[in-house]
Amino acid sequence: VVDQIRLWQIEGERMKATQGFLFKDFTTAQDFEDVARYAGELGVLKWKSVQKRCMFVTRHEQIAEWLKRRAAGGKR
Amino acid sequence: MPRAVKGVLVECDPSIKAIILKIDEDHHHAFIVEDLDEDHLVVKEAKLAELKERLEKILEKTQMMEKDDDSDPDQPG
Numbered sequence: 001v002v003d004q005i006r007l008w009q010i011e012g013e014r015m016k017a018t019q020g021f022l023f024k025d026f027t028t029a030q031d032f033e034d035v036a037r038y039a040g041e042l043g044v045l046k047w048k049s050v051q052k053r054c055m056f057v058t059r060h061e062q063i064a065e066w067l068k069r070r071a072a073g074g075k076r
Numbered sequence: 077m078p079r080a081v082k083g084v085l086v087e088c089d090p091s092i093k094a095i096i097l098k099i100d101e102d103h104h105h106a107f108i109v110e111d112l113d114e115d116h117l118v119v120k121e122a123k124l125a126e127l128k129e130r131l132e133k134i135l136e137k138t139q140m141m142e143k144d145d146d147s148d149p150d151q152p153g
Contacts, residue, residue, distance in 0.1 A: 015088040021080045022110055022118050035078065046085055047116055054110070056085045056118065067077060 018046055023063070024054035038066055083109040083118040090114045092131070099130050 026032040032053045039045040039057050048055035057063060086096070093115060100107045107127050109118040119127055 015086065015092055017124060018085045018087075019083075019121060020085060021082055022085075023078045023080050024110075026078045031078070047087075047112065049112065052112070054112075056112070056116075060080045064080065071077070 018056075018058060020044075020046060020056055020058040021060040022054060022056050023060070024052075026053045029053065035063060035067070039063055081109055081118070082121060084121050084124050085112075086117050086119055088115060093117060095131060095134055096127065099127065099134070 023035065026035065029050070032050070032055075036045065036048050036055055039048075039055060042059070042062055044057040044059045044063070046056045046058055086093075088096070096107070096117065096119075097111070107119050107123045109120055111117050
């Protein structure tokens, strides 16, 4: 599925809207980095902030699966 | 475990973002999910169309004020 991106032309100003999911409340910086890297590899990462420890992704299913698998496997 | 919140990522000029913040404030924070940085924010998907409408109205008004008597052939008066 192609990201649903709409461009709004507003009085010469460009505004871009992308549907997706905001991931936040990561327990550790490492946890955040791991997920950000995975999201980047999947090509779904649109925006991230190390400082805020949150990121915006266009799809969440694979990340949710990955987090679940990791939690079940006890991998750190 | 992190949390995932559904929404729409809006990338825009800081000046446009300032207007969006104002609209949100004036409507009991009905639009914004999270303010990310100076040119990014996440808004509620269901409120996106309404936000766009309100934003366009405000921008139109601002333009009219800037133009003032710079007459537009499409606009009588």
